[in-house]
Amino acid sequence: MDATDSRSEAFQDTFGIRLGELLVHHGKITSEQLNEALQVQQQSSDERKIGELLVELGYCSEDDVVEALALQAGLAVINLREIEIDPDALALVPPEVAYRHLVLPVERTDATLRVAVADPFNVAAEDALRFVTGMNIEPVLARPSDIRLFVEQHYMRRMMQEGEEEQVEVIEEVEEDIGDPTRLAREALVIRLVDMLIRNAVRERATDIHIEP
Structure with a gap:
């Protein structure tokens, strides 16, 4: 067997x-x-x-x-610390969805997206994932603490990269002297990141927020 x-x-x-x-x-x-x-x-x-x-x-x-x-x-269990997260899978799910439902896309295979979940009975999460990706969802279970950690690490890295692109756009668009546009763009990104982390921490009743490079 x-x-x-x-x-x-x-x-x-x-x-x-x-x-x-x-x-x-x-x-x-x-x-x-x-x-x-x-x-x-x-x-x-x-x-x-x-x-x-x-x-x-x-x-x-x-x-x-x-x-x-x-x-x-009746689901499988995975250890997120022992697998390699597929960046293409991560790119399919917006950070807001991952934070709100505590889910982490880990692998994409054809039309199926494998997603680590903390709550296997969260129908709203699966519906949201199916809606934003247009793919079949294969849920697997993982430790909630690990999902939270990896969501923060992977999506923060992605948002930082997007933020660098936004900084370039801001610098190009600003024509009047309003200070240092690079600094303003960077501050806006930091505010966005911190706001998302705090809202998620409040939702999860977390007592600490740990950010690792």
Whole structure:
């Protein structure tokens, strides 16, 4: 039996089982820990998912949640730190879509785009990806923290490159003396990047923003 058959069989065995119950069943958390996380979720003003809360409370690891989601959805799991991201795939998805839905395109094959996702049940994300790319979407699961990190790194690099082109356009278009046009263009780009990072961090309830060169 190959890996695909194993995932299919596991998916059939776990179909309809909620994530928390699945984690309890596999011994990753206790029933008491699940109940506590559910209480926190009910009392919370935001819409954090149970998997996020369990990791935040320290009851299980991010990998535990990803593996359980993979069983639920019947999807493969990839480690973004061990693969090479296809730049052609990245170019197909606007940064705003990647940030909003926490997705990362990793590979393009003919009419299919392979995309790392944090939430396999986010129908809106898949619809948005299909709309902006016009391609079939093949979702695979990855750690949310890794997706967030790689989205910031890869798309920031892309936006910086686009920003350099915008600087040239600004310099060519500015005819009156309004200061240093290169500096103005660079500042506009920085504002755009920081604004996107902050909005995403607020949405994800992040406590820190790390930017690596």
